[in-house]
Amino acid sequence: MSNISHCNRDLGLLWWQGESPVPEARVDYEAFRQLYRDGALDNRKIQLDIPDGRSRLPLEIGGASGFGVNELVFRMEKFLKSQRMERMEITIADAKPILREIEMEKRLNLDQITKDAIMLAESDGIVFIDEIDKIVTNHETRYGADASSEGVQRDLLPIIEGSVVSTKYGNVNTDHILFICSGAFHSCKPSDMLAELQGRLPIRVELKGLGREDLYRILTEPETNIIRQQQLLMKTEDIHLVFTDDAIEELAKVAAEVNRSVDNIGARRLHTVVERVVEDISFHAPERSGETYTIDKESVQRAVGDFLKKADLSRFVL
The missing domain is CATH 3.40.50.300 (P-loop containing nucleotide triphosphate hydrolases)
Known part of the structure; x- marks a missing residue:
């Protein structure tokens, strides 16, 4: 509680120096606490002792192993971290989350948490x-x-x-x-x-490769799917990117065909195909700010046409 006491002492000094909006000469802690909770003192600066986060020891010793060494280093780090303090002058608003975190850590029984976790x-x-x-x-x-x-x-x-x-x-x-x-x-x-x-490892399960339907679901169902990522990326350049449903189906179809004809790398293929489709828009994005682009099935076919031809030829390259 030394940090809290130090904080209260500094706040009390501010009070006695006449900086408080309350005229009483004696510190009324109830009124003072209310001012603190209302945020009236948030801009006041105080000196606060906080653990020095820069004083850390490595958790492992090169070339050493075993319970004794690792446990000793861990406890030494914990001990030194708790002893080294750094005095900082910060506002009360900035001190609140720091003090809250320190007090919450004090209420945690780390030994019991470690025991339960093991x-x-x-x-x-x-x-x-x-x-x-x-x-x-x-x-x-x-x-x-x-x-x-x-x-x-x-x-x-x-x-x-x-x-x-x-x-x-x-x-x-x-x-x-x-x-x-x-x-x-x-x-x-x-x-x-x-x-x-x-x-x-007695139980062995063989999984089937991702098909067209699976790749379509990967492009549409996750909240942060590849299509959504590309739209947000283009939005940083003030470009509105729209993918029609038939375009997404075509992307899944192309990815499945390339996986089948060249090398089956699964869903990773979607990154290559989508990048090929938006490559030209992305390259000229700074010059086309404010425009809207709609990518349909025909746009996908034009963009990946050469890509599919190269994929077909790669099967015959030694």
């Missing part, structure tokens, strides 16, 4: 490992640095099997944590993984 992670935790195929190498083409991918798999094996993992918050037991792995497996197969790792 317990929830151990009992209900889910770990999703994406692009696991990047550490899997085809047995027929394994050579050189690619052989190190097997070492990464061996490092993951005990964690997925169930072990005690050291973190800066304490030890976490992974026995009951659900691990989900995913990958495209274009240049390898799931069977190329270590046999032990395959045994720890």
Whole structure:
């Protein structure tokens, strides 16, 4: 409460110096509190001691590992952060959120929060490992640095099997944590993984590629879809961009065709197609401020015509 007391002391000095609109010589804290709540004192400046956010220690020590070292560094950081204070002269309006945050932190039992978080992670935790195929190498083409991918798999094996993992918050037991792995497996197969790792990932699900309908939904259903992003981007240049429904269907159709004929990169293809359609408008946007552009099916076909031809030819390039 030292920060609050210091703040009250400074406010009291302002009161006794005759700067308060209330004429009483004695500090009437009730009236003073009302002035504070009404914002009448927001422009007054006070000196406030706040934790120095610049005094931080790294959470990890290079080359060191283990519960003891990480926990020691974490507690040292917490201790030093709580001891180092910085005195600043700020207005009461700016001091309010700072003091509110400091007092809220004091009311949090961080040790109990950490304990509950570890317990929830151990009992209900889910770990999703994406692009696991990047550490899997085809047995027929394994050579050189690619052989190190097997070492990464061996490092993951005990964690997925169930072990005690050291973190800066304490030890976490992974026995009951659900691990989900995913990958495209274009240049390898799931069977190329270590046999032990395959045994720890017993349920295998193969997903179908995104089709035309899926790509259309991606273009329309998310709140911040690619179409909406392009419209807001053009709005910064005072250009009103309108996509008709048949234009959006054509965008999805083109993306699906290119994925099928060249390389299936999923929804990422939509970025390429949409950028190709709005490329000319975006390039000349500063010169066309205030105009409205409507993109229909024919506009999409004209913009991506050459793109589709190049996609067809790419299948025959060695």
